[in-house]
Amino acid sequence: METFDLATLRQFLALARHQNLSDAASELHLSPSALSKGLKRLEQALQTTLFDRQGRNLRLNADGVRLLDRAAALMANADQMRSEFLGTRGSFHCRIAGPALLQLNWGRRIASLIGERFPGAQVAFGNEKEDEALSALARGEADLALVTTAALGALDPRHIALNIGLTRFEVAVGANHPLTLAGNGPRATVTEVLKYPFVVPTQPPFRGLQGGPATDGWRDDQQPRIIRYRSDDLLLVDGLVRAGLALAYLPDYALAELQLLRLDLTDNPFSCTQQVVLVYRPSTASGWLNYVVEAMKSEAVI
Numbered sequence: 001m002e003t004f005d006l007a008t009l010r011q012f013l014a015l016a017r018h019q020n021l022s023d024a025a026s027e028l029h030l031s032p033s034a035l036s037k038g039l040k041r042l043e044q045a046l047q048t049t050l051f052d053r054q055g056r057n058l059r060l061n062a063d064g065v066r067l068l069d070r071a072a073a074l075m076a077n078a079d080q081m082r083s084e085f086l087g088t089r090g091s092f093h094c095r096i097a098g099p100a101l102l103q104l105n106w107g108r109r110i111a112s113l114i115g116e117r118f119p120g121a122q123v124a125f126g127n128e129k130e131d132e133a134l135s136a137l138a139r140g141e142a143d144l145a146l147v148t149t150a151a152l153g154a155l156d157p158r159h160i161a162l163n164i165g166l167t168r169f170e171v172a173v174g175a176n177h178p179l180t181l182a183g184n185g186p187r188a189t190v191t192e193v194l195k196y197p198f199v200v201p202t203q204p205p206f207r208g209l210q211g212g213p214a215t216d217g218w219r220d221d222q223q224p225r226i227i228r229y230r231s232d233d234l235l236l237v238d239g240l241v242r243a244g245l246a247l248a249y250l251p252d253y254a255l256a257e258l259q260l261l262r263l264d265l266t267d268n269p270f271s272c273t274q275q276v277v278l279v280y281r282p283s284t285a286s287g288w289l290n291y292v293v294e295a296m297k298s299e300a301v302i
Contacts, residue, residue: 004045006078009071011038012050016068017141019051019058069158072140073281080287092118092288097126097133098146100234101205105253106146106164106276113295118288130207134159137279143289145279150208152277162278162293164300167251169217169272171263176244179263187264190223197228199237199246206274216249217272234258 014024015035025035043049050064060068079092094114096107103125111123128136130151136142138156155161171193173180179188179196204215213221220227229246231237238258240246247263251274255262278296280289 004042006075008038008042009075011035012042012067013071013075013140015039015051015058016060016064016139019060020056021058022056068139073158075140076143076281076289080289082287092121094121094123094144094288095126095136095142096123096144096146097128097136097142099130099133099205100127100232101251101254102146102148102276103127104234104257105251106278108257109299110144110278110292110296113292114288117291121288129203134279137281143280144292147277147279148206148208149275149277150206152279155279158281159279160282162280162297162300163275164278164296165253165276167253167274167276169249169274170252170255171265172241172248172250172255172258172260173263174242174244175261177241177247178244179247180244180261185264186261187266189267190265193247193263193265194223194225197226197246199229199231199240199248200227201232202230203232205232208274209272214249217274218249219270222270223268 011024011028011030014027015021018024018027021032021035025032028035030038039050046063046067048063049061050067051058052061082092094110096103096110098107107125111125114121114123126133126136126142130147133142133145133147134151134156137145137159149161149163152161173186177196179192180186182188198218200218201215204210204212209215209217213219214225218225229240231240234254237248237250238260241248241260248260249272250260252262254260278293280293
């Protein structure tokens with residue numbers, strides 16, 4: 001009877017991610033023929049087929065979907081067990097999924113925690129919408145997902161959501177903007193702010209902002225702005241604000257990370273806040289994942 005090991009399951013997970021033999025082989029630094037033989041051994045051991053073949057592409061069938069979750073859980077627990085025994089000497093690959101705006105602060109903080117404790121580790125940051133980040137976690141393509149509470153919906157029962165921070169949106173302004181140079185410092189009324197153009201995202205960065213009056217949480221239905229620029233590129237938004245070409249309505253931590261000035265609105269009756277959540281699949285091994293979770297719990301501001 002054919003048998004299989006963790007390496008074979010890792011190959012299966014790569015195939016499930018790419019659904020293409022060549023792409024999965026490239027990720028694993030294997031030849032397509034070697035990967036194909038590994039898949040055949042796994043299917044023989046389980047006495048089933050896991051993929052439907054479509055030319056060069058593969059598509060998970062019902063049995064493949066059944067195996068996917070179990071294989072991801074086994075690999076996660078194996079990695080955690082290895083981390084538990086190797087301690088700080090261990091090397092591993094951590095994958096954090098979530099929107100760039102959340103990665104900017106919390107993704108960076110998680111990477112810092114890992115780097116301080118596990119210098120041999122590697123961290124990969126995704127840039128996905130919140131729903132996509134949770135799906136990546138469910139498929140075993142990510143170890144952690146950064147989202148806001150509005151994205152949780154019916155949380156996958158295999159996952160745990162940890163509140164790690166509350167963010168409030170603020171108006172970002174450049175040092176050379178007329179409102180900064182007006183003599184009162186970066187301070188203005190809403191009426192004054194509405195005279196100047198804003199840069200806003202093309203798509204809402206968080207689920208809780210979808211269907212609202214603006215893609216960035218501003219109440220344009222009550223306080224309509226001049227929207228001259230649209231971009232989802234944080235570097236471009238940063239450049240427009242620094243140049244004094246636009247104002248931006250951003251999470252408070254983004255202003256701190258980008259070192260932008262906060263414009264104090266003296267009479268704004270509205271505000272936008274978002275609760276940030278770390279979602280993960282719990283592990284029975286006290287490896288790096290549990291270390292990160294406990295550290296984030298101790299730092300949480302909710």
